[in-house]
Amino acid sequence: MRIGIVILPDQRWSVAGRRWQRAEEYGFDHAWTYDHLGWRDLIDGPWFDAVPTLTAAAMVTRRIRLGTYVATPNFRHPVHFAREVTTIDDISQGRLMIGLGAGGVGFDSAVLGQAELTAGRRVDRFAEFLGLFTDVLGDEPVTRHGDFYTAVNARSNPGTVQRPRPPFIVAANGRRALRLAARHGDGWVTTGVAGVASGPSFSVPDTAEQWWESVARLAASFDEALDETGRPRDEVARYLNLDTSPVYSLSSVEAFTDAVGRAAALGFTDVITHWPRERSWYAGDEKVLESVASRLPRLRSGTI
Template sequence: MRIGIVLLPEHRWVDVEPRWRAAEEWGFDHAWTYDHLAWRSLADGPWLATVPLLTAAAVVTERIRLGTWVASPNFRHPVPFAKDIMGLDDVSAGRLLLGLGAGGSGFDADVLGAAVSPAERAERFEEFCHLMDRLLSQPVTDHEGSWYQAHGARMLPGCVQQPRVPFVVAANGPRAMATAARYGQGWGTYGPSLAGLEETGSAADQERWWAGLERLVERFDRAVVAAGRAPGDVDRYLSVDGAPVYSLSSVGVLTEAVERAAGLGFTDLVLHWPRPDGVYAGDERVLHEAAGRLAELRAVRPVPRTVG
């Protein structure tokens, strides 16, 4: 089990640089930041740009993989974004992971104009991934699609990682899962969205979430097979803080999450750096304790599946 951490882009670089260095020094396998223009309950607070932040993080680190959690077509066009990704892969010496998602409703979806319907969003995302795949895999690309055009789009000298930067495709619905199964070197999920969960999260809510996650895994296994691949061909990334109980509430909660995620076949677990209040609120002392036990956490025994 590889373990990664998300650092939200809400702090100036002079303040957050030590955290990126610490993530590497502690031994996390990957570190991520969100790719939004503004985000949910934090929309009216500080929120900085993703590509410059990851570029700076690449310069002050050497080993840890870096990624977007996740970039979407809500405000990204594949041609200029592919150029940025090629540059990030270069600066990081081939350590970039490209997390991609269809995007949702809200500020990101509206700020550049009218938002699209859920069906259109899924269609757009499929074309977005298809074109990103082509752009990052070949020197010159031409494309005429329903959502995007590219005329002689040049991507030279190409990615450090060949044939291109790995895609971690976030997907919960059937059409997005099909896209992930086709284009992803990894599948990402935040788990099921369940109605009626308590704000703070109860034990019953937590069990409902894990049961729903198990069903998502089974659906994705079927999508991978339908795409002509073996389930083991695609890495599995779980954004575990989609669960009702925050992963760094205690090391015990995190340990159980690692055990259960491993039992469901996840190869990678992604948690969030604690914030003082609001979303992902927690105590940094728990993060420090967990960081000191990463080797132990990676070696935990999986809890077997129960559904099906």
């Protein structure tokens, strides 16, 4: 089991920079930040962009892997994003992971004045995004005219440090998105059914038990999607966001230990928690984070 943590981009670098360093010192395997122009009721800020945040994080860490959680077509274009990815992967010396999703409704999709897409059209757009993004990160110039994106002689030279490209961790809960994750993903990440809507209205199951049942169903659905594509079930890493459960994973050491064990039993290779905040989303005590960090080697090996 690998264990990661999300550090929301809601603090000035004088505070955030030390958090990224501590995540590495604590022994987390990967650290992520949200790739949004604004998020839920935190849109009034402070809020900072993911790309420069990850660039700065790469400069103050040496081992931990770094990722977007998750980049979407709501405001990312695959040609420009390929340039940003190439740069961060170079600065981090090959530690970048690219979390990718279809995007939802809400601030990110409204702030640029774009027409709201149906869920089906968002998946159509995501499929086109993934195909073009993969090709632009390749070694040959790309020209393409699609329904959503146009690229003319696009390239990402000199290419990424990781070959053929950094790993794609594809977010998916719905049937079509799961098939995209099975086809394109080096990893699959899920929030459970609670994370389907990313707009201002955000509902979770009434109980943690109901949430875990939804996670189990999604894990089985992803198995089916892999079978349909002909990929071995153990070929794609599986990431679970623990914090769309009604129980915040870092509410206590016991809660975190239980969540890691249950995720492992469902076949997940990785779990993701969130850095505690003073209030609102992911409100918690950093002392719990410190206690969990001291137990990471045993949690990772399943001996706790």
